Amino acid sequence: MIGVQLEVWKIAKRFQGIVAVDSISFVAAARQVTGLIGPNGSGKTTTMNMITGLYPADAGRITLDGVPLTGSPPHQVAARGVARTFQNIRLLADQSVLANVTLGTHLGHRRSILAVLARLPGVAREEREAEGRCRSLLDELRIGHLAEVLAGNLSYGDRRRVEIARALATRPRLLLLDEPAAGMNHSEKEQLADLIRQIKASGITVLLIEHDIDLVSKVTDHIVCLNFGREIAEGTPAEIRNSPAVIEAYLGRDEAA
Amino acid sequence: MSTFLQQLVNGISLGSTYAVFAMGCTLIFGVLNIVNMAQGAFFMGGAYFGLEAARLGLPAPLALAVALAGGGLLGMLSELVIFRTLRARGGHRWMGLVASLALARMMIGLAQEIFGTQVQRYPASDLMQISWEIADVRIQLLQVVLLLVSLLLMALLAFVLQRSSIGRAIRTVAFSEDVARIVGVPVGRTILATFFLAGALAGAAGMLLGNLFNVVSPFMGEQMLVKGLTVIILGGLGNVPGAVAGGFLLGLIEVFSVAYVSSSFRDAIGFGLIFVILLVKPNGLFSGFEERRA
Amino acid sequence: MSAWISQFFASYSNIIDLCLLNSLVGYGLFLALSANMFSLATGGFMALGAYCSVYCTMELGFPFAPAVFAGALLAALGAAAIGAPVLRLRGDYFMLATFAFTEVIRVIALNWDSVTGGAIGIFSIPRHTETWHLALAVAVVIYVAYTLRRSYFGRAIAAVKQDDVVAQSMGVNVFMHRLSLFIASGFICGAAGALAAHLNYFIGPGDFGLVRSVDALTYPILGGVNALAGPLIGAIFTTLLPEALRFSNQLREILMGALVVAIVLYLPGGAMSVFKLRWFGVRAGETKLAAATEQAQS
Known part of the structure; x- marks a missing residue:
């Protein structure tokens, strides 16, 4: 990078x-x-x-x-x-930490909607890669253990970290x-x-x-x-x-x- | 020329009832930011209240008062049963639309059960048959009375909103519920009063239009709801003076397009216009005076 | 046993068809609602699909499948045409613009006598729609919705629904995502209109007004806009219940209205939220608390 x-x-x-x-x-x-x-x-x-x-x-x-x-x-x-975080933390409260961070990989997905609907093998690989990358990002930020927790249930400091992780996930x-x-x-x-x-x-x-x-x-x-x-x-x-x-x-x- | 003047007279008297009905719709939107789909049912209810009162032999002004009060009570009922509970539960705003439409259906079913599905008519009154011919333009006393009553209701609403303490409270809640709470406005009661006013206006409009077309039926509210939505788009959501102007405008558009274009495309012109207005001037034709919250 | 089953289908096939048809429409709306589009365009889309497909089969002699496709395509085109300007409007104006669209289509249907039969409508439409057509259509739509939800597209849509500023900042083209869902919703509703027309022998402008559009919204909202099964449950419920309640028409309307009000008031997340409440009993409260503290801190 x-x-x-x-x-x-x-x-x-x-x-x-x-x-x-x-x-x-x-x-x-x-x-x-x-x-x-x-x-x-x-x-x-x-x-x-x-x-x-x-x-x-x-x-x-x-x-x-x-x-x-x-x-x-x-x-x-x-x-x-260009990635950013928000002053008044904006996470999707009813989704898991991992799902929030994976949103950051949106631009990294190259497969078309038709490929997604046809379930071409490349799609699943892309998803796995994105998820793997996000999990290791969470580990680097020392919140790997929170991956499955709903973002709304996190402590304040952890939510800030998740926001930074989401921004970093955009590369x-x-x-x-x-x-x-x-x-x-x-x-x-x-x-x-x-x-x-x-x-x-x-x-x-x-x-x-x-x-x-x-x-x-x-x-x-x-x-x-x-x-x-x-x-x-x-x-x-x-x-x-x-x-x-x-x-x-x-x-x-x-x-x- | 005389056709033009004749249509002008017809359009104004029709438009005045639209304006009265739409004022209620837009008032609710201005205060609560929701569209109450049951307004059409209050309109129908008001027409029946007025009809029953007239049949009991009450003079017209008293029958109108019954229609006003009846519509207002129905409006309060919708707040107490549906909207208050939804606000307390923090339900999504869509829920209000769906629930108020379900309430409207219940009321239409109830009206059919009580009054039957047959079209009913107001008792004939010799007074209302009077009309004048002025330079080929026929003006019915009924049209004049309708217009006067509508203007009176508009003035009354303006007075209530601008001069009375309840009006001040309504305007404060419309500006911001939080601010209203801080300055000590009883928010719950104010909203209830807003629903009463809106329901009363719908009920009065029901009696007025029931007289103009001399038709009262359980299904008359659905068409009116469509007109009301049209008018509040024309006037800008939550804009009371805009609703008045929009009501007259829609009445005139309808009447003139029947006279000069084609009766069949009467409504298409109105809706096409709305579509264009929404795209070009989404805050309504008369944006400026903004009742709605920031 | 098989005799029993065939008899069951024979006596209830109409109601099964209706359930499936309403489910199809419900999923069309589900897609729109999933990106916060409270669309009242359903009546208009269904009218486009219905009139176009009927014109294709009865006037142009098209086979059934291409006719349905043509109807759906026309509705999708309609969605694309109005979507581009209308999607830029704020929430309530969006709803009212889609309402105006439905009314414009209805009024055109009322007056374009040579194609639509005007106020009288079109009679004796050949009955081509079979139960399996409807079931297949619903299955395809459920598959599409299910697959999309689990993809990056679905994640982006979920973000658009909850916070479109966040979605944009993560590189989601919010406008294009909403437009494509709106077009998909138009396509599905158009197909439903076409299938309905070839099921009922008759179409008229009264079938496609405001009431139709709101009914369509009722299915996913009653069933639950967050659960994939929501529109199906909502459509089946609202279709079967009036049949089950063998009262007079009026009494049925009253009871249905009361039931809808009760569901909206006591199950604000839709009928499917019952399951969620049971499984994640604490969750809803906790999320609210978190949101509250967040607001206090920001």
Whole structure:
């Protein structure tokens, strides 16, 4: 798996006249972990939804390795190798963990519906391979023992893991994590940090949208900080921590809370 | 020219009953986001309530009051028996459609059992036979009365929704049930009141149309339900003023297409129009004033 | 024994045919419902299938099988034509647009006298449909539904039903999946219309209105939209019960209505959910709890 470079150039989004994203530009370097931080309402999730095609951007350009992504609907964005998790975990609650993760293999299935209906042998093989791959993914994420459990019955941290497993099952070249640490306790956050390093080591580009500055500092190579739909600082974790603009806009308020 | 004016008069009086019926349908949708398929049965029920009252010798305004109250009670019954339970159980929204249609069937069966399958007629009244000829246009007193009663009901509904405390409660629940609960609106009772209003409007429309066509039968509600759905699509789901405008529009379209195009394709034009409107302007022709929740 | 069986079939063949026919329609709707499409287009699809196939057999002299196929194909084409614009509408507008479609078809059937016989309808249609045709059609549809459910296509559809944002993000082309199910639903309902026309000797525009469309929805919803056997159970139940209740027509309608209301109120997952409740007694409650905590946390 080869990570791609994501370039976002002057994208903007308004909702009924209210500016959600004014003008944001940044680069998430290939095979690196880039952090996108900012206070609530600073436009992080809107940016993510524009990258994944859920919202069309009003202006600007998004490219993957230089090839334009702007304007593609979400399923085509996914087909380009972009996978994501959701801030408010979105699993299919009444299905097993394995079934949820196997949904991620959707794009990997090459056999037609007619082949499925005719039960050609290749179809069963494809299914077995997909299932095998998902089971080993679950093992890697140390939730293999939960494969048959209904997703709705999982603990919070496990559900976050299943979401990441589902995203990884798509064989992504760019993984977008939307506030994966929300609601996690300290030890769960440690495990998450390990997991993100592991994903980076496998060569996938990661864009981490996060509130928790400690976690972001630990795992990212580069941080972009947003406020009021604009980018206010950019740099290494150390630079961001010392940037007066960031401290004023974000850290000060966050640490006081 | 005189045909044109004549059709205009006929279309307006027909459309006013459509408008009254559709206001009820759209009110339920605006508040609860559901289509109550039993509205057609309340319409039929109202026609029979009015008929029985008239046969007992009650004067027309009192008979109308009976039709209103009867329709309203049926509406409340549907909420108490079906929709309240479904909401409490968190059933899928489809279930309401299926259950309300089953309720409609029960009521049609019940009406057949009680009143027979024969078409019945309102007692003839000399007053209603009066009509005037103005420049070749025949205007029946009945049409004028119908229009006035419809306008009165519209004004009454507007007053209830805009000025009364129950209207404020209904608008709050329509905006958001959660908000309503937080600000202390009794949500259950408000929804019950909405069903009463919607059922009463359907019942009144039943008596009005029963008089206009002078036909009352257990099956009259099914056709009306189709018209009501048409009108609320035209007007935009949950949009009360839109339902009024849509009702008049449908009445005029029907009457004019009979006069100028062909009687046989009367309905096709109406439905074809709806189809186009849904595709071009899915929030209805009169989107703007939005009663429905965000 | 065999005499008993043949007598059984002889005396009940009409009702068996009806059960199978309604099951077929029920599965057509089952496919649509499985992707959250509350379609009232059934009446329209059945009318297209019925009139087209009858025209083929009676006017063009087609053999039965190609005529049924032609009817089903026309209904599928109708589904494709209206599906493309209509599927972009939100839930309730989708339902109302499909309702408008059914009414447009019904009104056309009412007025295109030269082909449809207008309000009078078409009489003395040759009876070609046999019980085994219907049984075969139901079996094929059940096989298709069963196989698809267990494939990647079925997983994608399940995701579309529950959360189409997730489905899209995993690369599922939600629009194409829903469109293909809608077309399949049209094909099946069209075939059912064609088979019904050649079973009943008669078709008229009144057979294909709003009531027909809602009846068709009742089968899978009463039987259960999550269980494969749901539409079959629902169709058999709603077809047999009125026959079993040998009351006056009116009383039967009242009782049927009451029963449907009772099922909807007390078995909201459909009749098949009885089995699920027994097997996974705790599950429903737990899922709800999980959903609640998730909402609280997000």
